[in-house]
Amino acid sequence: DIQMTQSPSSVSASVGDRVTITCRASQGISSWLAWYQQKPGKAPKLLIYAASSLQSGVPSRFSGSGSGTDFTLTISSLQPEDFATYYCQQANSFPRTFGPGTKVDIK
Amino acid sequence: QVQLQESGPGLVKPSETLSLTCTVSGGSISSYYWSWIRQPPGKGLEWIGCIFHSGSTNYNPSLKSRVTISVDTSKNQFSLRLSSVTAADTAVYYCARQGEGGRSYDYWGQGTLVTVSS
Numbered sequence: 001d002i003q004m005t006q007s008p009s010s011v012s013a014s015v016g017d018r019v020t021i022t023c024r025a026s027q028g029i030s031s032w033l034a035w036y037q038q039k040p041g042k043a044p045k046l047l048i049y050a051a052s053s054l055q056s057g058v059p060s061r062f063s064g065s066g067s068g069t070d071f072t073l074t075i076s077s078l079q080p081e082d083f084a085t086y087y088c089q090q091a092n093s094f095p096r097t098f099g100p101g102t103k104v105d106i107k
Numbered sequence: 108q109v110q111l112q113e114s115g116p117g118l119v120k121p122s123e124t125l126s127l128t129c130t131v132s133g134g135s136i137s138s139y140y141w142s143w144i145r146q147p148p149g150k151g152l153e154w155i156g157c158i159f160h161s162g163s164t165n166y167n168p169s170l171k172s173r174v175t176i177s178v179d180t181s182k183n184q185f186s187l188r189l190s191s192v193t194a195a196d197t198a199v200y201y202c203a204r205q206g207e208g209g210r211s212y213d214y215w216g217q218g219t220l221v222t223v224s225s
Contacts (some may be wrong), residue, residue, distance in 0.1 A: 036212075043201055051214075087152055091211060095169075
């Protein structure tokens, strides 16, 4: 199985801050990487697919980059509705695996 | 707009079989891969497996001996069966569609909590 790690595990930030979350795969996954946002009691929501493609309807302050083993999700200017947990997921091979999550909370 | 809805018992006894169904509306199940993903309370996401409309499946090796995913295209539904459950199988179970973009999950059900307890 491909293991996914994320850093940091949590981050405290203020509205307007730039936030960067890193995801690393235990082996190369090309650009088969997705990012999700999850709020308490809700299903995950797709933000980014294929490492850097913005899902329809997702604000442009979200962006993704990377390929191979190292990936980044950036929120350019944090908004109140962005406080949530973020997960990366590899789609290179089965079984699909998720990172452990990064919680973004209010500073 | 595609919608997914999980249904099934919220309480299952240890050693018994967990059975859930996902009903797809607003689109046909006869394309795409359809998946089950679970999340234990307060923990991260675990991929259980997926099925194509043709019936071909892929399962997580950690659960493979206990999991069966099936599809009923006439009802626009797919189902999960997980046998010999224990407390460790207590989780919110989500069904999801693997969309066209990057093999990611673009539509999700709301999730259903299944508790394993006697």
